[in-house]
Amino acid sequence: MATEPLLQVEDLHTSFFTPAGEVKAVNGVSFFLERGKVLGIVGESGSGKSVTAYSIMQILAPTGKIVSGSIKLDGQELVNVGESVMKTVRGNKISIIFQDPMTSLNPTYTIGHQLVEAIMLHTNRDKKQAQERALEMLRLVNVNEPEKRIKQYPFEFSGGMRQRVMIAMALACEPDILIADEPTTALDVTIQAQILELMKSLQKELGMAIIMITHDLGVVAQMCDEVIVMYAGSICEQGTADEIFYNPKHEYTKGLMRSIPTAETAGSKLQPISGTPIDLLCMPEGCPFAPRCSNAMKICLKSPCERMRLNKDHMSACWMNVKESMENEADKPKKKKGGEKNEQNP
Amino acid sequence: MSKILEQENPLVDIRNLKQYFSINVGPFQRKPLKAVDDVSFSIRRGETLGLVGESGCGKTTVGRTILHLYKPTAGEVVFDGRPIETPADIRYLRKKATMVFQDPYSSLNPRMTVSDIIGEPLDIHKAYANKAERQEQILELMDRVGLNSEHAARYAHEFSGGQRQRIGIARALALHPEFIVCDEPVSALDVSIQAQVINMFVELQQQLGLTYLFIAHDILVVRHISNRIAVMYLGKMVELADSKEIYEHPLHPYTRSLMSAVPQPDPKVARASHRIVLSGDIPSPLNAPSGCPFRTRCAYARECCAESVPEFQEVEKGHFVACHRIKEL
Numbered sequence: 001m002a003t004e005p006l007l008q009v010e011d012l013h014t015s016f017f018t019p020a021g022e023v024k025a026v027n028g029v030s031f032f033l034e035r036g037k038v039l040g041i042v043g044e045s046g047s048g049k050s051v052t053a054y055s056i057m058q059i060l061a062p063t064g065k066i067v068s069g070s071i072k073l074d075g076q077e078l079v080n081v082g083e084s085v086m087k088t089v090r091g092n093k094i095s096i097i098f099q100d101p102m103t104s105l106n107p108t109y110t111i112g113h114q115l116v117e118a119i120m121l122h123t124n125r126d127k128k129q130a131q132e133r134a135l136e137m138l139r140l141v142n143v144n145e146p147e148k149r150i151k152q153y154p155f156e157f158s159g160g161m162r163q164r165v166m167i168a169m170a171l172a173c174e175p176d177i178l179i180a181d182e183p184t185t186a187l188d189v190t191i192q193a194q195i196l197e198l199m200k201s202l203q204k205e206l207g208m209a210i211i212m213i214t215h216d217l218g219v220v221a222q223m224c225d226e227v228i229v230m231y232a233g234s235i236c237e238q239g240t241a242d243e244i245f246y247n248p249k250h251e252y253t254k255g256l257m258r259s260i261p262t263a264e265t266a267g268s269k270l271q272p273i274s275g276t277p278i279d280l281l282c283m284p285e286g287c288p289f290a291p292r293c294s295n296a297m298k299i300c301l302k303s304p305c306e307r308m309r310l311n312k313d314h315m316s317a318c319w320m321n322v323k324e325s326m327e328n329e330a331d332k333p334k335k336k337k338g339g340e341k342n343e344q345n346p
Numbered sequence: 347m348s349k350i351l352e353q354e355n356p357l358v359d360i361r362n363l364k365q366y367f368s369i370n371v372g373p374f375q376r377k378p379l380k381a382v383d384d385v386s387f388s389i390r391r392g393e394t395l396g397l398v399g400e401s402g403c404g405k406t407t408v409g410r411t412i413l414h415l416y417k418p419t420a421g422e423v424v425f426d427g428r429p430i431e432t433p434a435d436i437r438y439l440r441k442k443a444t445m446v447f448q449d450p451y452s453s454l455n456p457r458m459t460v461s462d463i464i465g466e467p468l469d470i471h472k473a474y475a476n477k478a479e480r481q482e483q484i485l486e487l488m489d490r491v492g493l494n495s496e497h498a499a500r501y502a503h504e505f506s507g508g509q510r511q512r513i514g515i516a517r518a519l520a521l522h523p524e525f526i527v528c529d530e531p532v533s534a535l536d537v538s539i540q541a542q543v544i545n546m547f548v549e550l551q552q553q554l555g556l557t558y559l560f561i562a563h564d565i566l567v568v569r570h571i572s573n574r575i576a577v578m579y580l581g582k583m584v585e586l587a588d589s590k591e592i593y594e595h596p597l598h599p600y601t602r603s604l605m606s607a608v609p610q611p612d613p614k615v616a617r618a619s620h621r622i623v624l625s626g627d628i629p630s631p632l633n634a635p636s637g638c639p640f641r642t643r644c645a646y647a648r649e650c651c652a653e654s655v656p657e658f659q660e661v662e663k664g665h666f667v668a669c670h671r672i673k674e675l
Binding site: 160196261262265270 | 400401509539548565610625
């Protein structure tokens with residue numbers, strides 16, 4: 001693959017300025033995305049996963065602002081480039097599909113009108129060519145009888161079909177990156193399976209990169225090569241899907257994995273994460289997860305942990321990892337696991 | 347637990363339940379929407395029966411019709427041996443059977459304090475002698491669902507989603523019911539909070555000997571909590587069996603694809619699994635196909651499937667399926 005990553009986000013800070021104060025929705029997020037890869041961003045509501053995506057597209061609500069950081073697409077800086085440049089990026093290079101396909105389509109125009117509009121806006125095709133392209137796109141996303149369907153309105157489409165139309169619209173200009181913001185959350189399981197299969201096959205066919213934003217770890221496991229776990233606006237863990245699922249290192253990720261019901265948990269108790277998600281208006285001094293963490297140490301409450309590279313494919317920001325590595329170095333012959341819980345200070 | 351489940355007399359017995367809604371399809375034209383069409387099943391005392399299916403399949407309507415929130419078009423609901431027919435029966439039922447709703451935001455009155463929300467069923471059924479007793483009961487309920495009793499005077503908007511769902515559960519428990527219909531009680535919650543609430547349902551069941559009808563679309567959650575699982579499609583029940591059995595050996599073609607479509611939170615399993623991806627969408631219940639409702643999307647459909655509705659029959663002990671071609675599959 002290319003040596004330079006397709007998309008590079010560095011130390012991104014996005015805030016919303018509300019009457020109640022500044023809400024730091026994204027707090028120092030850095031990651032990169034390679035060509036043709038699927039990156040998953042998981043987290044609970046309010047963790048900043050959608051805001052990260054909207055920051056990349058610069059489609060934030062009026063109160064939201066990228067405070068600092070850099071977003072580089074193919075080496076080109078996108079932060080503060082101005083609306084005219086962003087217009088050439090949106091749709092052409094990066095496209096986005098949203099959770100609710102009903103509210104993202106205009107109910108008063110036909111599907112065809114909206115597809116043609118998007119195509120003509122981003123390419124120099126004339127109306128006839130754009131119409132052909134629209135038909136071609138509908139065929140690509142397996143909409144039956146596209147000639148008939150193109151004249152219909154969104155209400156005549158089912159949820160799954162609408163999401164196919166959204167995908168068709170997003171891919172019409174062959175973007176390098178497709179951002180999918182909870183694309184299947186509003187859909188039923190069997191329809192979700194259809195859409196995920198479709199996205200996967202299109203990704204292989206067109207070779208684009210996908211940023212998959214979801215709270216469903218099942219969808220992540222099925223789709224993603226790399227995974228970012230977010231909590232309270234920052235990345236707590238990042239790595240390949242296998243590393244995150246089979247070797248989670250951050251206490252939050254571990255808790256998340258433990259709290260999903262599986263075949264083994266049937267009839268027994270789940271191990272939930274205690275407490276409630278954090279209020280972004282009053283962020284704690286230390287690690288944002290510390291108030292809910294069962295293994296929190298003194299240092300966790302005092303200062304947040306820097307991200308640490310654990311191996312080639314895995315980064316985590318947890319003081320437990322620091323402690324473990326220090327223990328390992330300090331007394332190598334000693335066994336690994338002893339006294340993990342009770343010690344207060346590393 | 348399985349011993350208790352074996353006992354014969356069920357707590358809730360539903361026989362040939364039908365619920366049709368009359369829908370406007372044009373000027374002066376009405377058409378019945380068969381939301382629930384001839385469904386029969388029973389729920390044993392102390393068990394959790396999971397009810398799964400896609401949106402529009404009628405699972406919520408089944409739950410609501412059991413509680414007579416809708417008057418059934420036809421069929422019978424027998425609760426603890428007593429058929430529910432007269433208004434007096436319904437009053438009796440509503441005391442013994444309650445409901446937890448899906449959306450913890452819209453199911454709590456924003457103008458009522460938590461103690462009034464939880465106390466409302468007590469007020470309606472006059473379940474206390476004096477004010478002090480009422481307050482005592484409310485605080486006990488709040489304690490039971492893990493809410494801080496100091497918050498009794500607060501309003502619903504001051505709570506997070508998980509806490510609101512606890513308020514809803516406390517309200518459902520207020521009259522010491524035996525049976526609770528849980529309508530997607532955790533689907534609006536985040537994963538970490540979802541696990542807390544699921545655990546609470548299990549604990550309450552063990553402490554109070556409750557019986558649940560657990561309606562959800564998340565099959566992993568339903569499998570975790572249920573003893574048996576029923577699958578619905580377009581208003582009809584297509585399969586019913588023990589939760590392990592139905593998950594590992596689904597028989598109906600629809601259940602098979604449904605189970606295979608569940609995204610597994612395990613990358614290796616997800617890569618190795620063979621999904622049976624169904625083509626097409628669920629038909630509208632206004633124009634349901636003749637015969638077997640699933641035949642339009644079924645890979646095994648034959649002519650016989652269009653002709654008659656398959657019978658819901660027991661193929662193995664405790665495993666019911668409605669499919670014409672079940673023997674050949």
